[in-house]
Amino acid sequence: MTRHGLGPGRGQDGTDGRSQVAGGDRPRGSGELTHDRLTAQRGRDVSAGTPEFDTGTTVVGLTAQDAVVLAADRRMSLGGRFTANKSVQKVEQVHPTAAMGISGSVGPAQDLLRSLRAEASLYESRRGEPMSVGALAQTAGGLVRGLPVTPLLGGVEAAQGEEGPSAHVYSLDGGGSVLEDEYVATGSGLQVAYGVLERRYDPEASVETATEAAAAAVAAASERDTASGNGCTLTTITAEGVETVAREDPLDGGTQTEAGATGGTEEVA
Amino acid sequence: MQSNDQQAYDRGTTIFSPDGRLYQVEYAREAVSRGSPTVGVRTAESVVLASAARTRSPLMEPDSIEKLHDVDGRIGIGSAGHVADARRLVDFARRHAQRERLRYGEAPGVEPVATAVADHIQESTQTGGTRPFGAAVLVGGVDPDSARPRLYEVDPSGTPSEWQATAIGSKSGEIREFLETAYEPGLDLDTGVALALEALAESTDDNLAVAELDLAVLDADGIDRFGSDRRATALDDAGLSAS
Numbered sequence: 001m002t003r004h005g006l007g008p009g010r011g012q013d014g015t016d017g018r019s020q021v022a023g024g025d026r027p028r029g030s031g032e033l034t035h036d037r038l039t040a041q042r043g044r045d046v047s048a049g050t051p052e053f054d055t056g057t058t059v060v061g062l063t064a065q066d067a068v069v070l071a072a073d074r075r076m077s078l079g080g081r082f083t084a085n086k087s088v089q090k091v092e093q094v095h096p097t098a099a100m101g102i103s104g105s106v107g108p109a110q111d112l113l114r115s116l117r118a119e120a121s122l123y124e125s126r127r128g129e130p131m132s133v134g135a136l137a138q139t140a141g142g143l144v145r146g147l148p149v150t151p152l153l154g155g156v157e158a159a160q161g162e163e164g165p166s167a168h169v170y171s172l173d174g175g176g177s178v179l180e181d182e183y184v185a186t187g188s189g190l191q192v193a194y195g196v197l198e199r200r201y202d203p204e205a206s207v208e209t210a211t212e213a214a215a216a217a218v219a220a221a222s223e224r225d226t227a228s229g230n231g232c233t234l235t236t237i238t239a240e241g242v243e244t245v246a247r248e249d250p251l252d253g254g255t256q257t258e259a260g261a262t263g264g265t266e267e268v269a
Numbered sequence: 270m271q272s273n274d275q276q277a278y279d280r281g282t283t284i285f286s287p288d289g290r291l292y293q294v295e296y297a298r299e300a301v302s303r304g305s306p307t308v309g310v311r312t313a314e315s316v317v318l319a320s321a322a323r324t325r326s327p328l329m330e331p332d333s334i335e336k337l338h339d340v341d342g343r344i345g346i347g348s349a350g351h352v353a354d355a356r357r358l359v360d361f362a363r364r365h366a367q368r369e370r371l372r373y374g375e376a377p378g379v380e381p382v383a384t385a386v387a388d389h390i391q392e393s394t395q396t397g398g399t400r401p402f403g404a405a406v407l408v409g410g411v412d413p414d415s416a417r418p419r420l421y422e423v424d425p426s427g428t429p430s431e432w433q434a435t436a437i438g439s440k441s442g443e444i445r446e447f448l449e450t451a452y453e454p455g456l457d458l459d460t461g462v463a464l465a466l467e468a469l470a471e472s473t474d475d476n477l478a479v480a481e482l483d484l485a486v487l488d489a490d491g492i493d494r495f496g497s498d499r500r501a502t503a504l505d506d507a508g509l510s511a512s
Contacts, residue, residue, distance in 0.1 A: 118367040125339045
């Protein structure tokens with residue numbers, strides 16, 4: 001696993017220096033990392049002989065009626081050339097009604113997931129209610145800054161007063177940007193995925209329709225992006241919680257199974 | 270001259286008296302015994318924490334008095350003594366629980382959290398310039414792997430001890446005596462809640478008021494804090510309602 005992206009004060013005792021949990025300062029890392037620079041960085045690391053596990057990745061997120069659907073492929077590659085793992089779960093629950101999909105370097109991305117989950121849980125213990133989805137996105141933006149990671153965040157805000165539940169998706173990057181949209185995609189397959197989403201996205205869609213649109217976006221990207229493939233996972237977020245299933249064939253609901261160990265969803269529930 | 274010597278041992282937390290006592294720690298225990306009481310009862314599958322807060326005025330919002338605290342959704346802390354000191358201990362426990370999750374990817378058990386709080390308290394009795402925490406805490410919850418309910422007490426010296434049922438704060442001696450006769454291992458939940466409330470009622474001649482009562486159950490599903498309706502029902506079921 002690469003050590004890439006670990007700033008000062010991190011990893012020393014298994015805590016995240018930038019996380020409030022560890023009480024550390026926020027190290028200013030490698031500054032702004034856009035999608036393009038992330039790719040460039042990956043290339044440099046490979047040429048330097050550093051093994052760089054990269055999710056390669058296509059992850060999409062879209063809002064539906066009172067729900068969010070996140071879909072991701074399952075391939076992890078080494079420098080985009082060798083499939084290092086064929087059953088990765090790239091979307092994980094981080095909050096009672098929110099999940100994050102990761103793209104970029106796997107180590108820092110997993111670190112980010114754990115830190116965000118810890119921050120959300122600490123917030124809930126301290127304040128007696130879950131973080132709002134907006135506050136979660138802001139926290140994620142602070143944690144991702146300086147990391148070679150471009151995640152997506154999806155969450156559903158519980159009904160408040162007369163307003164029903166509201167669905168939100170955000171795209172984030174290593175510069176710390178947090179941009180909300182109706183549908184988002186990230187990873188090396190994002191252009192192909194966006195091509196599908198431009199046609200299939202419907203803000204009024206049911207969860208089922210949105211799920212198939214998300215699966216179709218990952219399926220198309222898996223066809224043309226060499227770093228994406230090996231089936232997909234589909235995560236549905238409603239005001240009731242987060243559920244994830246896996247499909248061997250993204251377009252075939254018959255190949256659907258319960259997702260395996262998620263590495264921490266139970267921690268949140 | 271004698272009194273001067275006495276004062277010298279009195280002043281520093283970190284100074285032993287000739288007979289081996291730490292006066293500041295004993296004064297901190299005194300502060301705890303003046304605080305409103307908190308009771309912990311271990312049942313077959315859970316830990317019940319119950320606490321009675323004192324409102325100084327009818328104008329005060331009783332909900333703003335913090336006696337029972339959620340640590341990480343699975344572990345709860347009940348306190349007695351200086352609320353301000355207890356808040357610091359609770360936040361230490363919260364940050365510790367999240368650090369354990371970050372480090373190991375697993376929810377910490379009750380004993381590791383209780384001993385971490387205990388070590389933190391102990392540090393204040395051996396470090397120059399500090400005073401001990403004027404609060405004792407009960408740490409309760411169900412261990413994630415064994416599903417065993419655990420109840421720990423940590424006092425101002427930083428000594429952790431595990432209990433089947435106990436109390437901290439004012440009248441804790443009387444409450445514990447009551448529990449020693451009334452407690453049985455393997456209680457079901459409702460009996461455990463009733464026993465905790467009866468024990469708490471030992472501390473006061475008045476009826477327990479719903480608004481001043483705090484009640485929580487820690488089981489395998491995590492912390493369950495009782496709202497005022499359920500507290501009223503629990504008092505009714507224990508035969509302790511005001512009417």
